[in-house]
Amino acid sequence: MREMAAWTTALPLLLVAALVTVEDMISAPSCEMSGHAGGDSSNPDDLKVMMVADLLLQGSDAGFADVYFRDLFISKFFKKSYERFKPDMLLVLGDISARGSELTKSKWSTVLQQFENMLGPFVGLPLHIVLGDRDVGRCNKLDERFVSQIASHLPGLDSAGCSAFEIGNISFVSLNAVALLCSNNALRVGVEKAIERESVDLRTQMKDATREATEPNAERASFSFASWRDNEMASGSGPVLLLHFPLHWKTRSNSGMINVVEEDLWHYTSEDLRSSEDRDMDLGPYEFKHTLPLNATEYIFQALKPRIVFSAHAHSFCDHAHSDGTREVTVPAMTWAARGNPGFVVVTFGQNKAVTVNKCSLATESQVAMAYMFIFILSIATILVMRWSHV
CATH class of the missing domain: 1.20.5 (Single alpha-helices involved in coiled-coils or other helix-helix interfaces)
Structure with a gap:
């Protein structure tokens, strides 16, 4: 007894x-390395960045289950991820809001507050947020003043929703990819100016470095603006590129045929032409045909020569190389609302130029x-x- x-x-x-x-x-x-690091990346000075996307927060419209169950577990995911990886920076690749384009300024503030409440130990880290289509709206609703207003409340973004910054000797360029889908609008012009500005800066730096190496005592050569088409920089020599939409790319079928991935999100795809109410009911994974147009992709590649590209929007992970060898990693959605497996990536930028990508999966809502x-x-x-x- x-x-x-x-x-x-x-x-x-x-x-x-x-x-x-x-x-x-x-x-x-649960994490695993994607691809190859390209070398030993174990220097304590390496930059470690956690990248998340498509949080789809509801702000003041969040229901009881969101506040006391889903948000609570996202907070735990952030905390556990921080404890495991100890990242130096947090990047959000768009769609932090489920329907930000329909929100007032005060309601947008509640979305940002909801996000901040989830961060826990990440609050003190450098933070960058990219604009997504759910944040600012589709082409027929894209408003320059609204985008500028939202961008002013996010760290480092200019009025067009773009940014260029450097941390740990790693250069980043963040673009408002939504505007690049929309023709004949002031925002697109602003994004193209940002790309051209960065392209000029990169070529100036390279030209100065080359001249100083070959003629150390010579005066700095004057540099006049040249067309982005004349960019002779090698592929992969530019900055890390951050976008919400994936770039245009091609896939190889089982028969060996090359298939071009459709890029027209706004006119030929029923998925995103539904009403906002319907989209809120079903936030399932997008297909990879939701990409930037071919001409915009070629423009970016030629002007910036990105070292590596990180995108989102597809709600699932993908790691592939473009035809010129540029690597693009698509970050999965970190939300149960997308109906897929939530996740994120942790990227280590080595001092030896190696880039290590760890793909991390989180428990699904049904598993919890x-x-x-x-x-x-x-x-x-x-x-x-x-x-x-x-x-």
Whole structure:
């Protein structure tokens, strides 16, 4: 009887231990390296960046389940990810809001507050947020003043929603890819000016470095603006490029044929032409035909020669090389609203130019629900056993 009493006394402690263990397991990310790092990247001065996308936050419109279940677990995901990787920076590749283009200024503030409440230990880190289509709207709703207003509340963005910054000796260029889909608008002109400005700066730096190496005592040569088509920089010699939409790319079918991925998101795809109410009901994965047009992609490649490209929007992970060898990594959605497997990437930029990409997956909503159902059943069983032991 004493042994039975001791065992039943220990049951609550075992239940608590099981709860802690299960919660730790379902909130911890499962990660694996994608591709090859291209060399040993273990220098303590390497830059480690966590990249997330498509959080699709509801702000003041968030329901009870969002606030007390989904948001709570996203917060735990952030905390566990920070504890594991200790990143130096956080990047959000667009669609931080589920329907930001329909929100007032005050409601946008609640979205940002909701996001900040999730960050936990990330609050003190450098942060950059890219604009997505759900943040600022589709072409027929794209408003220059609204974009400028939203951009003014996000770190480092100019009035067109673009940015160029450097951290840990790594140069980044962030573009408003939504505007590049829309012809004949002031925002697109602003984005193209940002691209040209960065292209000129990159070529000036390269020209100065080359001249100083060959003629160390010579005066700095004057540099006049040249067309982006004349850019002779090598592929991969430019900055890290951050976008919401993936660039235009090609796929190879099982038969070996090359298929061009359709790029026209706004006119030929029914997925994004539905009403906002319908989209809120079904936020499933996009297909990879939602990409920037071919001409915009070629323009970016020629002008910037990006070292590597990071994009989002597709709600799923992809790691591939373009025809010129440029690597593009598409970051999965970090939300259960997308109906896929939520996740993120952690990227290490090595001092030896190596780039290591870790793809991380998070527990799905159904997995979390099943885990708590297991704990619930275990709790009921514990109560019944304890009552039986006292009979």
